Amino acid sequence: MTLDRRGFLAACSRAGITSALFPGVLYTLAAQAQESPDTDQSKPPKITPEMIDQAAILAGIGPFPDDQKKMMIDGLIDQNGSFKAIRKLKIPNSIAPAFVFHPLAAAGSTNRAAAETSNVHGWSPNPKVSAPSNIEDLAFASVSELASLLHARKITSLALTQMYLARLKRYDSKLHFVITLTEDRALAQAKEADAEISAGKYRGPLHGIPWGAKDLLAVKGYPTTWGAGGFEHQSFDEDATVVKRLDDAGAVLVAKFTLGALAMGDKWFGGRTRNPWNPNQGSSGSSAGSASAVAAGCVAFAIGSETLGSISSPSTRCGSTGLRPSFGFVPRTGAMALSWTMDKLGPISRSAEDCALILNAIHGPDGQDTSVHPAPFHWNPNFDVHSLRIGFLKADFDEPSAFKLPPPPTSETVEEKKNREKQEAQRKMGRARREYDHRYDVATLDKLRAMGIKLVPVELPKLPYGAMVGLLGAEAAAAFDDLTRSGRDRLLTEQGVEDWPNQFRTARFYPAVEYIQANRARTLAVQQVSALFEKVDIIVASSGGAQLLATNLTGHPALIVPNGLRGDDAPKPPKTDDGEDDDIGGPGTPVSITFLAGLYEDAKLAAFANAYQLATGFNKLHPKLD
CATH class of the missing domain: 3.90.1300.10 (Amidase signature (AS) domain)
Structure with missing residues (x-):
């Protein structure tokens, strides 16, 4: 049975399939099968019961009995066209979608702090x-x-x-x-x-x-x-x-x-x-x-x-x-x-x-x-910065919690043990570097207090910021859709699990409903993070951690400044920089601190x-x- 996405979604709905992820996964599996060199490319992609089973596993639903799978397949209508028609447009990277993100917490809200600042252009x-x-x-x-x-x-x-x-x-x-x-x-x-x-x-x-x-x-x-x-x-x-x-x-x-x-x-x-x-x-x-x-x-x-x-x-x-x-x-x-x-x-x-x-x-x-x-x-x-209300993210400056490794498995091969011990050593060293750098963050607060700045502890709203990052992946995959479909993504230097080629492919399984839901969650994030800046004008934070993800999602400005050099007693960096750590450190290298502000209070x-x-x-x- 041939399929198109619209007909397939309708069929899934008639069959009682309400998961947002399942239809997109299944359609993608069918489309990928169509790309096989043994497949007639002139015909629309086909769907099989086996594909339904695979998609159900990826979507975390099902399994479906044979009669439901048969009903889903029998209900598909061959309309074949919407995806291909859009792809024929060859849309360049410079064309944005027909929606615009504005991170203001409420329509018509104004920039109170900017209005209060003296109109001096500053040099x-x-x-x-x-x-x-x-x-x-x-x-x-x-x-x-x-x-x-x-x-x-x-x-x-x-x-x-x-x-x-x-x-x-x-x-x-x-x-x-x-x-x-x-x-x-x-x-x-x-x-x-x-x-x-x-x-x-x-x-x-x-x-x-x-x-x-x-x-x-x-x-x-x-x-x-x-x-x-x-x-x-x-x-x-x-x-x-x-x-x-x-x-x-x-x-x-x-x-x-x-x-x-x-x-x-x-x-x-x-x-x-x-x-x-x-x-x-x-x-x-x-x-x-x-x-x-x-x-x-x-x-x-x-x-x-x-x-x-x-x-x-x-x-x-x-x-x-x-x-x-x-x-x-x-x-x-x-x-x-x-x-x-x-x-x-x-x-x-x-x-x-x-x-x-x-x-x-x-x-x-x-x-x-x-x-x-x-x-x-x-x-x-x-x-006069003393007129500002200055907060600091309390969690960033608290003493790091005790570092515990999970217990080793009851049985493992020699190779598995070797890999586990290597990973544990890397984690311990990473923890040692973070604990060392923490003293520079704390010293920032001491310096600010010495400058006569009164500091107020604040907390970042507790929201699942990491779950919203799929928005970035989906938009990036759309921005480079042709790169993925043409196979030119093989020309990119990095081809690992975390690199763009794999991320672009994986993002194609991100359903539209979940994209919209993540954007709705993002609205909550904008509102709640913006509410923090009704209480304080500036927030002091470590340069990594939750704030980096949260404020990139909410659009709030950040200014990252050098905050000293690590001493000779600093933990040694890894022998090889594999690009996994944002700041691998080592003696004589810089640290930083980050200052945050309300929207357009740059x-x-x-x-x-x-x-x-x-x-x-x-x-x-x-x-x-x-």
Whole structure:
């Protein structure tokens, strides 16, 4: 009996099958069987009783008696067309679905904190900054410091650009953070910036500042590879909105940086991007090259993206400062789509002040990305943070609970015992690293109290955030539907259980009803997490843990700042970085802390993080590369 999905769903309903998962699983099994080389591809897929049994096992329902299976098959109607008709459209990655996620807890809600913030755009030149005799001594200078020198014409954008290009070329063989140098474009922009500044046509603090783009942002005239095998020569005929806005601000694009293939991890088609503090480690991802290059003093700032940790994780690993803005604050037009309801673009730099200056240039509607909210951004570096209500996630700062391993099985082979003991050793070491790092989190609270900040303990709403992550997988699988169906997913570097090829295939079993239910649960998460920010303005949290997942789902902003270096007594990292741990640590490597804020309260978030960095100076630490 041939089938189409609509007829099959109707037949299942008539047969009393109410599980949302079962029909999709069964249809997929039939469609996969149709792809066999021995099958006539011109005919619709067939379904068998054996397939019903297999689908029932995967769906956790049934088993069905023979008479019910016969009734289901007999009830199928051959309409064969809806899937194929849509697939024939060849929809490009740039086309979003006909729905838009807005994380505001209630329609028409306004940004109270932004309205209260003084309307100061936050930068004026510092005349006390002096130019060194060797321009490379500015490699780790902040955007604000460089801008003061450029404004006063104590240095030129051309000299600064040439210095950063030389460093990119010198250290790329060690750190593998560049996919494409945009040298010709950069030199032309730098010369133009110098001419304009000399003529008194100053565009602002980013004028003449060299920067790098994560290579999921389209730049006309250059490849946009998405870090993935099979896409090495892909290009687009226009610039991403963020690129256009930084061009308008006078910034100088010097390179397109690495990202893990299709925005996962730090492994791309050319290798693995490395951590400047310990090149034996990957830089984490997926904004791998952006964080690594900034930390290595090879660019003044970079643009990264985050769907579920891709700014936070590499900023933590590399000791850079990363701002993941509120969802819908920065337009994603011209950026690779992974998840239309979770993707966010944001700056990675050397300080919270730098992040604010960059965000000021790139935020706001562009008339194309309909998810963008017209929220204000009034950056005021002199904002009195003592007027803010500061909370901290109590669970993140409590003493870690006792670590217990499960009892060994009563019987096991020699090989099973060997694998179990290896896994137990890895878990014990991972636990030791987390316990060591915990002291840095606790020290943050001590420092804030010393700064005169009163801290209020808060708790993250208890919701099944992990169960909502299927939304990301479903959207990503749709974004790369053709990659899976064409078999070109074999060209991607990583092919493991947790990698995109397998995740895209698995996501095809995610039923529409459950996708909608997860979105309804997500609405509860938005409401309940937003309610926390009615009680406090800023929340201090560890950079990993439940908050990372929760706030990416709810769209709340985060600012990740360096929080010191691990000492010589730190537990050793694994001999091999397999990419499984977000922060594998080791002596002399950075740790971070994360500050969270209410939706579109990014300016106050940056002001608070700036005050912390002025009090600690951890963001001024940098690795020794030679």
